[in-house]
Amino acid sequence: MSDFVLKIEGGEVYDPINGVNGEICDVWIKDGKIIAPITDPNFRPTQTIDAEGLVVMPGGIDMHCHIAGPKVNTARKMRPEEKRNSDPVMRTEFTHSGTMGSVPSTFATGYKYVGLGYTTAFDAAIPPLSARHAHEEFADTPCLDKGFFTLMGNNHYVMKSIQDDEPEKLKNFVGWLLNATKGFAPKIVNPGGVEAWKNLPSGNVSGLDETVDLYNVTPRQIIRGLVTAANELKLPHPVHIHCNELGMPGNWQTTLETMKALEGHKGHLTHIQFHSYGGGEGDENTFNSKVAPLADYINEHDNLTVDVGQVLFGSTTSMTGDGPLGYFLANLYGTKWFSADTEMEAGCGIAPIKYRNKSLVHALQWAIGLEWYLLVTDPWKVVMSTDHPNGGSFLAYPQIIRLLMDATYRQDVLKTVPKEVQERSLLGDITREYTLYEICIITRSGPAKILGLKNKGHLAPGADADLTVYTPNKNKEMMFEMPRMVVKAGEIIVDQGDIRLSPEGKTLHVKPTYDTTMEKEIGEWFEQYYSIQFRNYPVSDDYLHDNEVVQSNEQ
Template identity: 60%
Template sequence: MLKIAGATLHDPANGVDGRQADLWIDGGKIVAPPDNPAVKPARVLDAKGLIAMPGGVDMHCHIAGPKVNAARELRCDDRRAEDQRIARREGFRSGTLGSVPSTFATGYKYAGLGYTTAFDAAVPPMAARHAHLELADTPCIDSGFYVLLGNNHYVMDCLKQRDPARLRSYLAWLLGATKGYAPKLVNPGGVEVWKQSGQDALQGLEDKVPQFDVSPREIIRGVAQAAAELGLPHPVHLHCNQLGMPGNWRTTLDSMHALEGCRAHLTHIQFHSYGGGDEDEGTLASRVQPLVEHVNRHENLTVDVGQVLFGATTNMTGDGPLGHYLYRTTGDRWYCHDTEVEAGCGVLPMEYRDKNLFNALQWAIGLEWHLMIDDPWRLALSTDSPNGGSFLAYPELIRLLMDRDHRNEVLSRCPPKLQDRCGLAGLDREYTLNEIAIITRASPARILGLPNKGRLDAGADADITLYTPSDNAAEMFALPRYVLKAGELIIDNYEPCAAPDGKTLCVAPDYDPTPLSDMEKWFASEYSVQMSHYGVRDDETPRAEVTPTG
């Protein structure tokens, strides 16, 4: 048993905003203080003056799967320097950093920021087994992934045949077979059109995918309804069409309407909030206002931002046509990975510059979303790592949200024309510590449907981060003093001391949608066989037990 004594708790899931209290930990969980005063903890952490929050939850990042490995090969140049390497030390493994760290480095660095849970945002079903093995090689964090479905041939065939029961059954089976956590739609229909024709993807939600004769609107509505009927812990995870294109805010708003009231999470919303017209970057402007007003009024919607931060990074996306568009725009090297009948992806280097008007506008639009949303419980902090910037830049993003003067100083370095295209300069809001605890911990845990994450009361996972207060929020959140993962100390007095395996977070293997159709009963029996083939474990089995099977 371990006791954390005298910490100042920020636990918004339980309405706690800066109250001093003790935390007791036993068996990997937070427990109530013992009734018997004779019970003594094995260790007491003196946390007086320290800020305690639940472990961070990154609900949208890219840390495993085909696109990540393609990026590691393509971007070997950004991890050659000596300061981008992690030397091997006792109890730890060597690794490399850069914009796409190696597996071990990813786990160490998340833990070093106080994060204990992360979800990869886009894995093709055929690559699920390998993604699980990669995540098993990523220590210190519990993890899972969303399964790509927006251009899946079987999904589109179900929609073409007007067979929602078969679609629902397929979704239930696929999540079980892949040990995935939620359905992911990326440019629904658009990637398939681009793969078939080699031309630009669909322009609107009503355009039809050749051969299947279904539209993006039908894909969005159909998969969202299937996910809702199955009662999944996390709803459809939607990457809207026309990402990054001038004028795409209309497509984003249409996508929100297409859900017809179903729950949905709209991801990296910054990249979908652009005014302008006809792919003319010269007319690009912020259109956050109408979109955030719609989200504020509709409780079925949640978002993460995909904040752009200035510096070099790597773009990787399941949106193949977007990768090709960026390649044509930048002229830099580009890698396209195609997964038959399921998905595609594009990978290329990216650098965001504060003197570039387009990049500065992307930076500002992301901050507008953070500062204009009414309810922080409907938003999760993200950079769509590494697309908008590495997760290692989260401390800087937190400072931008908490420190108006710092934000305005960075704004002053951007092109003067920026202020004619967005309203960031007029936003004075500053996030509190409790609001930061919401958007980095409590809100993503709630949006994901993880009842044991993002809170500090009895029964919760003992994933706890203790920070030393500082007037500079970036410094504070970059270096926690203590981090516990499932009750085990992994950062002790600022130094890494252990690298335990995490857990896989997936739809439970005994998940039983009711009422079951005959087809769903068949799928339920079949996917237990598929899970055995994949050689992955349920959400309570240690990582070390993962072994490849034949």
């Protein structure tokens, strides 16, 4: 405990979880937490920040990005041409140096995120076997609180438990695996499809009911099994789903089927933009937006949430746990390609890509992403993401905010893309503009709620003192790309664009209870099939530096 008290005085405060919409008020901070206002007239805070005329929000939360683990590391190594041509982050008294490009180095990732006012980020796809690697990289990614989702949708033990119709065994395995990896949530990527890519001539699955031969299970069974297990474990964020058939024309029906397959269970569908396409396979002439029927379904069902995976024009690096997709993209773009197999667990594909505004397909992807923000009526159900770096860099967030808050600007950009976009999407007809309150929801308060982070995304007493102070500007891109100040765990770490402190940040993970007698059988499975011994597999408690166990609301 310290006596240091920070007061942020007279700002225009946005705190949607507590219903605060632009009211002028003070925020009090002590020991890294928000505290109730001190009303004693004789009390003097240690430091007072005059926020008159400035906007105050909780720190941003990116609930889906790729910033750690072997896939990200490989992508860094694959793009020397990009590294060479981008401005590096220079070393200062407070920071390490770092490289940029579409896959910034660990240090640069932390500095750039917090420079935008983001204080928490989740890596969306870590193979269990690479958990240790991801945690080590997190330790080198400063200024952010971090967590990751553990890949499970193509795990052999998962598929075997489903084949044997042993839901209790599956539930215990999910619980054990989250403990063993110090992960935050189960992640499903192209369920069954990655396994088919590794083992079957078909190289993928289509729809939800094609059988993955090795275990004779279907994507639908994998989704249902994992969603049920995750909800029974009462995880704060039960399940994070990357649907089958990402990027394929006509995939919207598979996406709709996936939504239905959840049968009312709580679940989050990620980078939904890439899963909302009409049209026939391989036929560019019929490729079109199917956001409207999917958004209608989300509007009518409160168990479902999405993040967008917005595409922005320019070069980037695609990286995915969806092995066959990496192969597809590399062929499509004729670029270099990396593919990997994580034994028993997962796969991955990496390829450089470029989104061009003169390409009808790319322009439609851009429009489809924006349609998602604008057609989901309740902002608590939709989260801002670029699936960094897949749709574009997280550095594009201020540009997306401008596109959402300024319909005139959006129409101006729409004029620069092929005119067929207007015929094949609804974007040209949508006049909705986001308010600051709604932006605050889709960038911090909403993701906090969807992730079950009770201490983040709001400014009531007890919350982590992560917050961002912005200087209002008519141009919202300029407003959001350089916050006036960023406070992390009660310390001012960014002041007028300069990093003043570089804390390590903590790791957020879950520790669900499960039947530990199961470990004997899981151990036998490991001894039989894995290249590493069971006792060397789990990430031990002392492996993480600073960490916090996040419990479900129901526990």
